[in-house]
Amino acid sequence: MDEFKIxxxxxxxxxxxxxxxxxxxxxxxxxVHIYNSCGGEGVCGRCKVIVKKGDYITEGSGRVSDAERNExxxxxxxxxPGSDMEVFVPEESRLGDLEILTEEIKAKRLAGxxxxxxxxxxxHYKVTSKIFKHGPLSTKIFLKLPNPxxxxxxGDADRLLREIKKHHKEINxxxxxxxxxxxxxxxxxxxxxxxxxTLGNRNRTTEVVLIEPGDRSKENFGVxxxxxxxxxxxxxxxxxxxxxxxxxxxxxxxxxxGEDVISRIIFAQHEKGLExxxxxxxxxxxxxxxxLIKEASLTLDDVTAVVSAGNTTMTHLLLKIDPANIRxxxxxxxxxxxxxxxxxxxxxxxxxxxxxMCLPCIGxxxxxxxxxxxxxxxxxxxxxxxxxxxxxxxGEVALGNKEWLMSCSTSAGPCFExxxxxxxxxxxxxxIQNISIKNNSLEIQTIGNLPPKGICGSxxxxxxxxxxxxxxxxxxxxxxxxxxxxxxxxxxxxxxxLVVAEDSATGKxxxxxENDIKNLIHSKGAIYTGIExxxxxxxxxxxxxxxxxxxxxxxxxxxxxxxxxxxLLPDLPEKSFAFLxxxxxxxxxxxxxxxxxxxxxxxxxxxxxxxxxxxxALFMNNYSAALFLPHTDIExxxxxxxxxx
Amino acid sequence: MERLIEKWQDKISEVTLGAKKIIKIGxxxxxxxxxxxxxxxxxxxxxxxxxxxxxxxxxxxLKSSFGKALKDPGDWAKMCVDKFxxxxxxxxxxxxxxxxxxxxxxxxxxxxxxxxxxxxxxxxVIGSSAPEKDNEVMAYCxxxxxxxxxxxxxxxxxxxxxxxxxxxxxxxxxxxEAPIDINIAKQLNILICDMQFPADKIVIxxxxxxxxxxxxxxxxxxxxxxxxxxxGDKMLSMPMISFAGQESWRTKEAKTGCMDTGILWExxxxxxxxxxxxxxxxxxxxxxxxxIKKAINNFTSRxx
Numbered sequence: 001m002d003e004f005k006i007x008x009x010x011x012x013x014x015x016x017x018x019x020x021x022x023x024x025x026x027x028x029x030x031x032v033h034i035y036n037s038c039g040g041e042g043v044c045g046r047c048k049v050i051v052k053k054g055d056y057i058t059e060g061s062g063r064v065s066d067a068e069r070n071e072x073x074x075x076x077x078x079x080x081p082g083s084d085m086e087v088f089v090p091e092e093s094r095l096g097d098l099e100i101l102t103e104e105i106k107a108k109r110l111a112g113x114x115x116x117x118x119x120x121x122x123x124h125y126k127v128t129s130k131i132f133k134h135g136p137l138s139t140k141i142f143l144k145l146p147n148p149x150x151x152x153x154x155g156d157a158d159r160l161l162r163e164i165k166k167h168h169k170e171i172n173x174x175x176x177x178x179x180x181x182x183x184x185x186x187x188x189x190x191x192x193x194x195x196x197x198t199l200g201n202r203n204r205t206t207e208v209v210l211i212e213p214g215d216r217s218k219e220n221f222g223v224x225x226x227x228x229x230x231x232x233x234x235x236x237x238x239x240x241x242x243x244x245x246x247x248x249x250x251x252x253x254x255x256x257x258g259e260d261v262i263s264r265i266i267f268a269q270h271e272k273g274l275e276x277x278x279x280x281x282x283x284x285x286x287x288x289x290x291x292l293i294k295e296a297s298l299t300l301d302d303v304t305a306v307v308s309a310g311n312t313t314m315t316h317l318l319l320k321i322d323p324a325n326i327r328x329x330x331x332x333x334x335x336x337x338x339x340x341x342x343x344x345x346x347x348x349x350x351x352x353x354x355x356x357m358c359l360p361c362i363g364x365x366x367x368x369x370x371x372x373x374x375x376x377x378x379x380x381x382x383x384x385x386x387x388x389x390x391x392x393x394x395g396e397v398a399l400g401n402k403e404w405l406m407s408c409s410t411s412a413g414p415c416f417e418x419x420x421x422x423x424x425x426x427x428x429x430x431x432i433q434n435i436s437i438k439n440n441s442l443e444i445q446t447i448g449n450l451p452p453k454g455i456c457g458s459x460x461x462x463x464x465x466x467x468x469x470x471x472x473x474x475x476x477x478x479x480x481x482x483x484x485x486x487x488x489x490x491x492x493x494x495x496x497x498l499v500v501a502e503d504s505a506t507g508k509x510x511x512x513x514e515n516d517i518k519n520l521i522h523s524k525g526a527i528y529t530g531i532e533x534x535x536x537x538x539x540x541x542x543x544x545x546x547x548x549x550x551x552x553x554x555x556x557x558x559x560x561x562x563x564x565x566x567x568l569l570p571d572l573p574e575k576s577f578a579f580l581x582x583x584x585x586x587x588x589x590x591x592x593x594x595x596x597x598x599x600x601x602x603x604x605x606x607x608x609x610x611x612x613x614x615x616x617a618l619f620m621n622n623y624s625a626a627l628f629l630p631h632t633d634i635e636x637x638x639x640x641x642x643x644x645x
Numbered sequence: 646m647e648r649l650i651e652k653w654q655d656k657i658s659e660v661t662l663g664a665k666k667i668i669k670i671g672x673x674x675x676x677x678x679x680x681x682x683x684x685x686x687x688x689x690x691x692x693x694x695x696x697x698x699x700x701x702x703x704x705x706x707l708k709s710s711f712g713k714a715l716k717d718p719g720d721w722a723k724m725c726v727d728k729f730x731x732x733x734x735x736x737x738x739x740x741x742x743x744x745x746x747x748x749x750x751x752x753x754x755x756x757x758x759x760x761x762x763x764x765x766x767x768x769x770v771i772g773s774s775a776p777e778k779d780n781e782v783m784a785y786c787x788x789x790x791x792x793x794x795x796x797x798x799x800x801x802x803x804x805x806x807x808x809x810x811x812x813x814x815x816x817x818x819x820x821x822e823a824p825i826d827i828n829i830a831k832q833l834n835i836l837i838c839d840m841q842f843p844a845d846k847i848v849i850x851x852x853x854x855x856x857x858x859x860x861x862x863x864x865x866x867x868x869x870x871x872x873x874x875x876x877g878d879k880m881l882s883m884p885m886i887s888f889a890g891q892e893s894w895r896t897k898e899a900k901t902g903c904m905d906t907g908i909l910w911e912x913x914x915x916x917x918x919x920x921x922x923x924x925x926x927x928x929x930x931x932x933x934x935x936x937i938k939k940a941i942n943n944f945t946s947r948x949x
Contacts, residue, residue, distance in 0.1 A: 476802070476836055625828040632828050632835070633878075 004081040008032045009052065009088045023049060023076035023087060028256055035093050036256070040077035044259075044420070047076040048093050054085030065491065092423075092454070092506045132594035136239040137305040137340070137357055138200045138209060141167065142217040145193040156184045160208070164197060171199075176208040187211060198304050200355045201595050202340045209304065210353045219302045221245070222592045223289055223350070226369065226585035227310030227318055228252060229261055229393045230417050230426065232284050233585045236292040239305070242593050245296045247585075248288040251426070253280040254317070259414050260393055261313040265323045278320040282347040285318075289350065303350035306343050309359040309588040311367030311394060312336075319346050319358070331364040331612075337605070357598070359588060360605035363612075365409035370396045371601050371608075372587020377549040377580055380405060380604055384546035387531060389569070390583075391416045391457070391552035395527045398608070399534040399545075405604065406538055408611040410530035415523040416457035416552065421516045422495075425454030430505050432459040432498070434559065437470045440484050442498065451505040455498075455512065458558045460520050463498070463512060465562035468629050469643065472496070475629045477517035524568035525626035531570060532626075533619050537611060542570050542636075551583040564640065567630030571637040650681045653875035657882050658845040659687070660818055663767030664793045668732060670848075670924040671884030676871065677922055678944045688945045689919055691934055692733035692769055692927045693725040694890055697748070697756040698740040703929075704900050706907060710931050718756050719763035726764050729931040730938065733796075735769040736760050741782045742773035750785035757786050761793060769886075769927070771798040771820070780807040787811035796820060796848060796886075796925075802833050809840050818846040820886055825852050825859070825866050827873070827881070834880045847883045848925065855892035856914045863887075864921045871922035885922060889915040890929030912936045919944070 002019040006026045013030035024047055027034050036047040045063025051072045058079040076093075143163050146152060154162060161174055188195065191213030198210035198220070220240055226233040233249045254277050257267040268274040293300060308318060312333050316323040321334045343349075343356035359368030370390060379386035381402055388398040395412025398405060418424035418431065425431045430453035434445040446452050455463065467473045472482045479487055479494040486497040495513035504510050535542060548569065550558065560577050563569045569577070580586070590597040613619040625632040634641045659672035670690060675682035677689070699715045700708070714720040718736065725731040738753045740746040757770065770786055772779035784807055787797055798820030800808045805821070812819045821837055823830035830849055838844050849870060854863040867885055874882030893899055893914045899907030911933035915926050919940065928934050 474836060474839060476832060621828075624826060625831075627828070628832050628835075632831050634835075 004054075005084045006054075006081055007084075007086050009086065011089075017081065019082075020080050023047075023074075023079050023081075023085075026081075027076060027087075027089065032089055033094065033253070033256060034076050034089060036077060036259075040257075041263075042075055042078045045075060046093065048073050048090065049076045049079075050074075050088040050090060051079075052086040052088050055082035056080065056085060057082055062491075090506075092508065132590060132596040132600070134242060134593060135201070135595040136220075136593050137222060137307060137591070137595070137598070138198050138220065138239065138355055140196050140198050140217040140220040140239075140304070142196050142215040143167070143194070145188065145195070147193055156188055157181045160184065160188075160195075160197070160211070164199070164208075168199075171206050174199075174206045174208065175202075180208055180211055184211065187213060198353075200305070200340070201598070202355065209355065210351065219298070221293075221296075221298060221303045222305040222307065223292070223303060224585050224589035224592050225285055225288075225306060225308040225310075226372075226582055226588060227281060227285075227308050227314040228369070228584065229311065229314060230255065230259075230414070230419075232281065232288065233582055234285065234288040234292060235585055235589055236289075236296060236303075237589055237592055239593065244589070246292045248292055250284050250288060253284055256280070259419050261311065262327055264317065265313060265327050268317070268323055274317070274320060274322055277317045278347070281314070281318055286347075286349045289348070300349060301351045304354045305357070305592060306348055306350060306354065307357045307359070307588045307592040309368045309372035309584045309591075311369050311396075312361040312364055313367070315358050315361060315368055326364040333361060333364050336361045336363070337602070357591065359591060359601055362407065362605055362608050363610040365394065365411075365612075366396055366407050366608070366610050368601075369584040369587075370398055370407055371604050372585075372591075373549075373551050373580070373583035374398055374400075374405065374587075374604050374608070375590055375597060375601055376583040376586040377551075379547070379549065380600075380607075385540060385544045386547040386549065387534075387545050387570075388549045388551070388583075389527065389531070391527070391550060391558070393417060393419070395523070395530065397527065397530040397534060399531070399538060399540075400608075404538075405608040406534055406611060407608050408530050408534060408613050410526040410613060412523040412526045413519065415460065415519050418454065418456045418460075420519050421455060421460060422513055423454045423498075423510045424460070424516070425456055427456040427458070428453070430454075431456035432463075432510070434459065434462050435466055435498070437466050437484060442484060444499065451503065452499045452510055453505045454510060460512070460516065461524075461566060461568065462559050462562045464517055464520055464629070465559070465565040467496070467517075468565060473517060473629075477514060477521050477629060479514055479517075520566070521627050521629065524563075524566055525623055528567055528570070528631070529619055529623045529626045530613065532622050533613065533616060534611065536618060542572065545570070545572060546576065548572060548577045549580050549583070550577060551580050564637070565630060565643065567626065567628075567637060567640070571630075571639050648681070651675070653682075655875055655877040655879075655882060657871070657874050657884060658847075660796075660845060660848060660884050662733070662794055662796055662818060663765075665765035666767065667794075668767050673871075673875070673922070675875070678920060685945075687924070688941055689923055690732040690925050691938055691941070692735045692925055693729060693731035693931075693934060694735045694737055694927055694929050695722045695725060695760065696737050696739050697753060698746065700739065703894065704907060706904055707894055707930055717759075719759040722760045723763045725931075726766050729934055731766065731934065733767045733769055733925065734760065734764055735771065735927045737771050737773075738782060738786070739773050741778055742775050743778055744775075745773065747778075750782045753782050754786055754789040757789050761790065767795065768793065769796040769798070769820075769925070774799070776801075776804040780804065783808050784811040787815040787817055790817065791815040794818070798822070799850060800833065800837065802829055802836075805833060805837060806840070809837050809842050812846070813840065813842050818848060820848050820850050821883075822850040822852065825854070825862050827851075827866055827869055830866075830870065831878070831880045834883065838880070844879065844883070849881070849883045849885045850887070851885065853888045853892045853914075853918075855889070855896050856910055856917070857898070858892065858896060860914060860917055864917060867918065867921040867923065884924035886925040886927065887915075887918045887923045888927045889918055890927055890933070893933075894929055908932045916940055 007014040015029045017026045034047045058074045196212045196216040200207045200209040224235045235247045236245045258264045337360045338358040340357045343354045361367040390396045395410040398407035418426045429448040430450040432455045495511040499510040630637045630640045657671045657673040669687045672686045674684040714724045722734045740748045796818045799822045821833045854860045893911040915937045
């Protein structure tokens, strides 16, 4: 078979591939990450590259304009080589820095993903008075065993267990594996009967996980991980002092295989698909943990426990379980309540005998990230009716109080994370996150105050709200002629120029077109209708809601007023809204530190009613009413009605 | 047994059509034909369809009722009013469609003038459902009929601005159409009103399904619209129109069945919509018109 050498610029990285291999796959092999939302189906048009040299075969696509085609632009996923090639990957087609520097982001108020835990918990304390009792997933205890004598003649292992029980009366059953027992006689005698035992809390029984010589009880650390569809976040936690020693975030490289969970489940069915997805997430987690322990000057062996929170599909992929049935009627996952296992079984590199716990899931489309969110918000502890909204790709919504909990997944789409937009980017440096229109001119604010690269989720919410307020778009999202923003026609679709090419970081105009606005309207409509359906099904009114907790990638950068203006959030007093940032990792950390929190997570998962919106007639009907700005029924948004009149 | 009589808080807006002979539609404060509730000042009206060209697609049984008049829109319209007692005439500018004769706005305007001269009842004017061509033709025709207070159509969510502006400046009423979706109907009405168009000059069309071809769907959407309007939703409290004739005569049964099948189909479809709260029925066959008018008389004179 013919082999061709493809070189990617500006990295100057080359790879040899067979005839018929598309450029997207080729780029991946060299480690060049090209943006694509559709999983290489030729639909999203995000993976544009410029062919500098060489013959190629490309399928026609409406996503590449004539002007671009003349410049050599092709869709990487639809193009395969006909000879050796040189390909340039332009700035706007890149995934961006793979790792986000926590310090910098912190400074930019991107609390959604990156706030230190302390900040999250400040909010958390407002609604919860009781903190969970300290009792981590793995505990280290130092024991000085009495030397055996002819009178005290119990066996080595029996002696160890006897002493553990003597000091920890609350432990009823205790388990120890053969490998530990085998090592015991020598280890005890060489360490002069002074050892540190790591006790793991495994599914309500206690296990002797690890025995080390001497006193190592101070070196006990764990990692809390949020395995998001888009982003992976890890916290390194001192299990004794309960302090967070560091946090790291990275994009989920599974994005290379598809932007949403459905396209990834489909990808998992390809040859070696599941393996690729699994390794993508595991490699990232291992890198994050590696960097965290290096910064804290620890060794991998000091980390004895990992707790992860992710949606059901992400949890399956983390554990390399085939998620195929999640998307097939009647939508049954392989596991909801995952028992605690060894982290090494899943491929996570910590202490080889360390434990991995995954937060329980509720159903195919409501997962452990929501359990973590409810746990972190404390909404299950008060009598007040609270609403929890995760503004992520799956757009989960939960409603309830200490008596009951109900949740649904609204499939909002990647819009809030900058996906599916013509000039959309994730919340990265240079992303437009706020705009305002004053004196007929547009003021733009980007993350890091850098030249604009594109529009992120909070940016699009703000932009559409401002456009609506200034009557540049009508209530159906159609662009009108106006004096503030240049309107032009692009392949029959109207678009507004927000930033001209010379002011942008990409060297191209940054625009928003009617399809982008339509995408946002569909996303916000889905979330709002999810809220409406939960209220209706539980027999409550909007006005009964006392607290609204917002979690997810756009967290504190989201302008609440704008979100109400476009009909994403219900029209409630602004003081009812609270940002919790990344509640998924916060909840995972709580479970890492306390068995009480873990028990609570199980209680929440068992208590929560899952409402399947795909079969809900009310949802479909109300959804089309929500596809308007702010809503077909403006009486639902009295403050917006006042603003627009 | 005691009967429950519903009291509604609001009323349907009243739309006045025509200049020479004036007709009012809408104004209901209850549901048609429910004794005790049906406070309906204006009975439902029947319009008959007239084309600007001989309708080749019509089956013979339908064409034969009009004879030679089909060749002259003026004669045809006059026949419908004088002989078949149509309350309104609905002029369909079918020949303007690019796939048909692609006649110009000026030519359509001439036909319109001819029809206006021939009759004194109010006029409904609709295009050929080719959005871009309609914008050109309807804007021109609206101006020709300025001051005649006609009902122009059809505005859709994708194409409403030109027609709305034309009707606004020439003082006509407008048909706003949504594809059997109550929310889109409401959204379109909001968008039209946002252009400063008066709400009491809008007539709603929910698309029409003939018997066996989606009638139940349209029926329930129309009923829901009426209930919403009576319950105080100002953006749904407009009178409604239904093209019962056109849809019935498109069915396979009407085209291929024996003589009466099409007529019965049209009667069945039309009378169902009468009960859903329709205010104007646009119909085709004179026999069906006669039966429907009889039914309206029976319903409205009962108990009065």
